[in-house]
Amino acid sequence: MARKLFCEISPLTYKISTQKEILKRNIQDKKAKVNFAEVKSEKVMPVSVYSHKSLIRRKLGNVDMTLQENKAVNLAIAAPKVDKILIRPGEVFSFWHLVGKVSEKYGYKTGLTIKGGNPSSDIGGGMCQFTNLIHWLVLHSPLTICEHHHHDGVDLFPDFGRVVPFGTGTSILYNYKDYRFVNETPYTFQLLVYTDDEYLVGHLLCSDNLPNTYHITVENEYFSREDGVVYRNNKIYRKTIDMVTGNTIKSELIKTNHAKVMYDTSNLEIREYDKK
Secondary structure, X not given: OOOOOHHHOOHHHHHHHHHHHHHHHHHHHXXXXXXXXXXXXXXXXXXXXXXXXXXXXXOOXXXXXXXXXXXXXXXXXXXXXXXXXXXXOOOEXXXXXXXXXXXXXXXXXXXXXXXXXXXXXXXXXXXXXHHHHHHHHHHOOOOEXXXXXXXXXXXXXXXXXXXXXXXXXXXXXXXXXOOEEEOOOOOOEEEEEEEOOOXXXXXXXXXXXXXXXXXXXXXXEEEEEEOOEEEEEEEEEEEEEEOOOOOEEEEEXXXXXXXXXXXXXXXXXXXXXXXX
């Protein structure tokens, strides 16, 4: 039997390990003198780069819908902390630097989280949906992603109203698993984010017209059965397109997914790859 890690011994050791990681991240940022984006502006940038809205209450397998209602509360609390933020040349956007720690003290409720590749619940659940939205906006821009964690290796829920391709999500945990990007362009960008009765809405804006546009495509998407286990597969590409000519300047593979399916697969079309 494998020896347990210190963080796995008890809730106390897990808390100690978590606090150690939080402290370590704070020290790293201070030493690196990270130039965080912190300034907001009521003046809205004139150029729309990309917009998207994400359904808040999604049916996710057998997940208690109360967790979805609580997620709506959590997102409504967090969105104003990011809304109208400017990301000027040389600045780093950090989700946790802006949102801060989520706790009951600030009104956050117990929402859906993912722990160890399985559905779970915790205070502030739903923040991954927030960073998923931001990530999708950033993928359609020249901004450079400098920290991004995935829920790798598992497909937890059957599709329900999916618009964004499978495998483009994020995984975050305060504050040492962050979502960050840096503005290495000469332009200033701005994020507008808010919630309404149904959606988390996001707009990425810019101070000037950009020379290129960006398209995300999914190729070779299918389900496979390998030695009795069903996997979801795809390849995600990002194409850089010249705004004037419409020509594709660059096509890059940004993610290959091979994720174990964790729900009923009886209605799926599956390619068989079992060994004989």
